[in-house]
Amino acid sequence: MSKIIAEIKIPDSKLAREAAELLRDHGDELLWNHSNRVFLFGAIQGNQAGVIYDSELLYISAIFHDLGLTKHYSSPDKRFEVDGANAARDFLKSRGVPLESISRVWDAIALHTTIGIAEHKESEVALLYSGVGYDVMGENYERISDDIRNQIVEAFPRNDFKNRIIPAFYEGFKHKTETTFGNIKADVCAEMIPGFKRTNFCDCIRHSAWKE
Template identity: 70%
Template sequence: MGNLKSIAGISIPDSIIANQATELLREHGTEFIYNHSLRVFLFSSLNGQRQQLKYDAELLYISSVFHDLGLTPHYSSPDLRFEVDGANAARDFLKSHGLPKESLQLVWDTIALHTTIGIAEHKEPEVALMYSGVGLDVMGEGYEHLSAANREEIISIFPRNDFKKNIIPTFFAGFEHKTETTFGNIKADVCAFMIPNFERKNFCNCILHSPWSE
């Protein structure tokens, strides 16, 4: 990121921990995921500013940096949701820096719940804000609150790179080897989009085929 200190009026955290997190994103992520993750931080922060919320900017930044690292080969597990892989990686990283248990849990929740519609927005400000930033970048939720000036400044520095075309295959590449982890969450839609005749696991079938006699 070089010497960028402030973008769209939002200060970029410049602590040792923040810089080390950024380096991990650069090392293990792609340019596409990097740009998305930084936009998520900025959009989340702008939403926090607009709503006059108090939040920890450094923890929000680290959460944003790690939120999609579970899609990358380095951090991806064989059998956990990619959101949990990213959350676990961030927690281990922060633990190695001696952060308190409360901070570890907050960042874990922020990342693990960032695709969980109907829950994340009711949690702590960091959790709710990053969820909102992801929603804005991926689906345009709250687009009407983003000024043209801020939008243009952010996208000039962190371009979208044909985002609509590339984000679905990027998601899919992160859990193609474990599509069962998408049961009960929105990433099952990605599998259905990418895999011809994809058969989703069905909750009602789980009930009807349980070992209970009635």
């Protein structure tokens, strides 16, 4: 793998390599390519905007951001984003990374699907969110040139990503669909489960234990 892609250096520290090995061990080709594209698209958008960020922390956030979808890291009852964030926190704590850096990575992963919040936080959090949005939904697609985009996709191919990612999401949390309440992954359940009934916030209010 080239260490520099589209003028972005892939972090090659011991910490970064160990994180990448975990994704190699427990993820698959879909998550590997997606996670690396997310890092690159986030980094490029950060550079374009003149944002100061820690490339290693952004890379590790990208590497871990979907690991909560894998059997190894998936809990029975937490959002997959939290599973990935907890895995990253344990990984970084075991290697003596400062708590402030761990907190940034945790927030970046836990909030990467949370619309309207992540983009207003620290640079690594905001850039991971931007990278995910770019790769999954094509948000701000025109901000990156065809040439740069093609270099990234050549290094980390999409391979029918549009059709494969929705079932991949579902496989990661089909055993705990209740964790999608209040977030965009409920759309995945509605897509994949015939007759899926979302939990309704208004019903939660009306049917609460309060006697009025």
